[in-house]
Amino acid sequence: MKKLKIIMTGGGSAGHVTPNLALVPRLEELGYEIQYIGTKDGIERKIIEEEKIKYHIISSGKLRRYFDIKNFSDPFKVLKGVIEAKNIIKREKPTVVFSKGGFVSVPVVIGAYLNKVPVIVHESDMTPGLANKISAPFCTKVCVTFPESLKFIKGNKGILTGTPIRKELLEGSKIKGKNICKFNDEKPIVMVIGGSLGSKVINDAVREALDELQIKFNIIHICGKGNLDEKLKNKKGYIQYEYVKEELPHLMASADIFISRAGANVIFELLALNKPNLLIPLSAKASRGDQILNANSFEKSGYSMLIQEEELNKEKLINKLEDLYNNRQQYKKNMEKSKVKDAVSEIINLIKKYSN
Known part of the structure; x- marks a missing residue:
């Protein structure tokens, strides 16, 4: 043989x-x-x-x-x-x-x-x-x-x-995720992923909108190495990480909606998990524009909402997130129909x- x-x-x-x-x-x-x-x-x-x-x-x-x-x-x-x-x-x-x-x-x-x-x-x-x-x-x-x-x-x-998805990512526990974050109320959870190095643009926008967002949501914020904000360290209903490995499947399982960059790996992870998401692709000024194309495809398929980086501000972020959450079931239905x-x-x- x-x-x-x-x-x-x-x-x-x-x-x-x-x-x-x-x-x-x-x-x-x-x-x-x-x-x-x-x-x-x-x-x-x-x-x-x-x-x-x-x-x-x-x-x-x-x-x-x-x-x-x-x-x-x-x-x-x-x-x-x-x-x-x-x-x-x-x-x-x-x-x-x-x-x-x-x-x-x-x-x-x-x-x-x-x-x-x-x-x-x-x-x-x-x-x-x-x-x-x-x-x-x-x-x-x-x-x-x-x-x-x-x-x-x-x-x-x-x-x-x-794109191939790690099996363990699909085996997270929503309850374990909430316990890790010490979220003990019934508010829906927003998870923020800014790419492997984090995103200053996304980090700043989320933190600027934090007080308003927390009226409705708890927030898990993966902000990248060196991007923790010490002033927010003990803020109730908000937890920040530079990077997560072993606990990531549980944190992702616990989240109801996501804010994310639009790298192919992460958006297909969100698709596999049926997680409605707001994509903020890396600007064409800082890349070859592939994230913009990825995000446009997911928006067209009804899997994602989209804000271009140049258009990101506090008000638009809050409005889009509320819209995404209110229509989350339709996004989930669209994602369930995916053939990839x-x-x-x-x-x-x-x-x-x-x-x-």
Whole structure:
């Protein structure tokens, strides 16, 4: 019987790593040996090594859409990474490679292609990121998160799967969440998520509106590292965290509605949990605009309400949240009709297909 082995890759941000972890339990159940290729100092190394997954280090230059003096040296790092990845894959002989994108993934995808190993790539955002654009000609299939994304994938390689969600996120307890926060009344709960680093714009708007919001809501505020407000430390009905890990499923289960950025991972988590949400996407001035496209898609599908970052103010935030809460049942009904909730099974089936 053929030994099943998968090499995973993806890095540069937590969003390019954590969806890989959502696949790991099912892969282990199926008997796959799991390894990972990443960079020496990337965020992926710490996350993967904590999971006790064998980790290989390669070189990789950053892929930039803007001028930087490093644009002249980094292609040589990418080339070196391709050679290193090719040698690792030749030695380890995986049956399949799965890539979540990010600049580290490009040498791995090309290295797998040179070894004639099937490659499945996953793209979270509406339009492919630069790394996945470069990788596409070398891969076997490209899993996409949004129906609108299929038109960007050439060669009949695209397949709609949604984005994989960690199983434990779906197993939270509403009661445990309320107890963790010490909320002992029956007010509905708003949870605020500003992305892995937090969002000053969202933090400031929520805190400015706090007194008015607390008339109706209790608030869980994940504000990002270094963004705690000591003056609000003991405020009743409001709890703030820099970052949450083990308790996150319970806190999310306890919340009735959400304020969030519009990264693909978090909005598909909210979709899987049937949680009505108000999205405030990262401005196009500070990104390539993918969060705006993500949020527009979710608004169009009836899963989310939307405020553009440039339009965010105290009054609009309060009014939109009240509107969202009053119409929450309709948003839940819309979310229940989604056809892209079980991405883990869809992707696992692809991995199995191309492992033979």
